Amino acid sequence: MxxxxxxxxxxxxxxxxxxxxxxxxxxxxxxxxxxxxxxxxxxxxxxxxxxxxxxxxxxxxxxxxxxxxxxxxxxxxxxxxxxxxxxxxxxxxxxxxxxxxxxxxxxxxxxxxxxxxxxxxxxxxxxxxxxxxxxxxxxxxxxxxxxxxxxxxxxPTLFAGHWGRLQAVAEKWGGSHEEMFEHARKAVALAPAGNPLTAMLPLAHLEYLLSEEGRLVEQNKMMAYMKFSMTYFSESVIGELKEAERRWTADARPHPRDLDAHHLFGGVFFRETDTHDLAARHLAQVGNRVGEAAPWGYKGDPAEEFAGALRKLKLPIPSGEQVN
Incomplete structure (x- = not known):
């Protein structure tokens, strides 16, 4: 990161x-x-x-x-x-x-x-x-x-530890999507009120989207790719993400990993037009601090991907050097 x-x-x-x-x-x-x-x-x-x-x-x-x-x-x-x-x-x-x-x-x-x-x-x-x-x-x-x-x-609630464990049980490292989501949901349930550990849920969704979209592109199934991307964020998916976000933000306390969590929630809410207001709320708080991994490092240069998201959300691009 x-x-x-x-x-x-x-x-x-x-x-x-x-x-x-x-x-x-x-x-x-x-x-x-x-x-x-x-x-x-x-x-x-x-x-x-x-x-x-x-x-x-x-x-x-x-x-x-x-x-x-x-x-x-x-x-x-x-x-x-x-x-x-x-x-x-x-x-x-x-x-x-x-x-x-x-x-x-x-x-x-x-x-x-x-x-x-x-x-x-x-x-x-x-x-x-x-x-x-x-x-x-x-x-x-x-x-x-x-x-x-x-x-x-x-x-039990170490943020980076949970991030690493989520990667370890993900399908790309020999685990499964099911185990990855199980880990993320357990992290949400474990997180004390106001703790950004609930950001493991958007991380799991971003990992799953990357995996499935990559698979469809590799198989040259572009129509299936478009349908998957456009219909993924069902009412139940959005509802679960919003509840995880509320568990953190309703009583948020300062935490060393706040900016990582803002990026993860902002990145996943950016993927769905109906939740752009929530994406903007999170991404407006990170300044010019951009991580190398999720959510902006998956498809290109993290700073460029982040700046593109800010433009689409009509948020000002922070002055100064993009840090990544």
Whole structure:
């Protein structure tokens, strides 16, 4: 995910880490020990910023007092480096040499993440990271389920953890559409009032739309594609999405993942003309912060797709550089 946060300190640290000043990342992670959501957000952002610098992070361990933060950052940066090597294509489009590099890099993430988990037994974030490790290493469902159990026993509502688990049980990774929607609906039911975790439901719908529309295009069934796209948002689908949205917004409290949730709800409501008012309400709140994944990264450049949606909704395009 891109810079979908309201955290000026994290903005500054991401820039510093990108320029090689890694101590800035260590300081920021040290501030998150009592806040799993903030720790998850900052770990993800700093790891993405540090891609290509995992070796330098490892060197920080030599004089670290409390090494858990560095181990977590190191392990997750290796995961990000591995997925950058693999790319976002389906497996049949990834060459064998690239797969070898992917597995080699990814396998190195396991031990530092386990050590981070041992160092801070209450921390759910190493287990969140291991969802992506397990997915990439093609571990079996029992192993993936065990990781999920470790995470939820520590923080059952961790936003990014639920996002990762939704991907892990989706059809494209060997699960099913049914299991993906079951996970999303359980997340909605689990979410405390005012918590953006209910955004797992629009994420599931966006994943399903991407999968089915892609399948119809691949089969050159354009009439079926048009019918599917035009009739998908039935009264029951819209009603369930609106109820999930209300569970969050009726009593919303500040949360590190607010902007991600606004994008997800805004993106799914944008797909149906009758809910453009709700789409506009959400997308008007995100400024120029655009994530790399759902909903705008599925079909093209995220910033361009987002700007196109704003134009169609007759919303002003934010000034300044689009962040993605």
């Amino acid at each position: 891109g810079r979908t946060w309201r955290d000026p300190a994290l903005d500054a640290a991401v820039e510093a880490v990108g320029e090689g000043y890694l101590r800035a990342g260590v300081v920021l992670l040290g501030e998150t020990h009592q806040d799993p959501e903030l720790r998850s957000l900052r770990t993800g952002a700093l790891s993405q910023a540090a891609v290509g610098r995992s070796g330098a992070i490892a060197e920080l361990l030599d004089d670290a007092g409390d090494s858990a933060d560095i181990l977590l950052w190191f392990g997750n940066t290796l995961i990000n480096e591995a997925w950058a090597i693999r790319g976002g294509s389906y497996a049949n489009a990834v060459g064998s040499d690239r797969f070898k590099m992917f597995f080699s890099t990814l396998s190195n993430a396991h031990e530092p993440l386990l050590e981070a988990a041992r160092s801070r037994p209450e921390d759910p974030v190493p287990w969140e990271c291991m969802i992506w490790f397990a997915l990439g290493m093609q571990l079996g469902r029992p192993e993936q389920d065990a990781i999920w159990d470790e995470l939820t026993s520590r923080c």
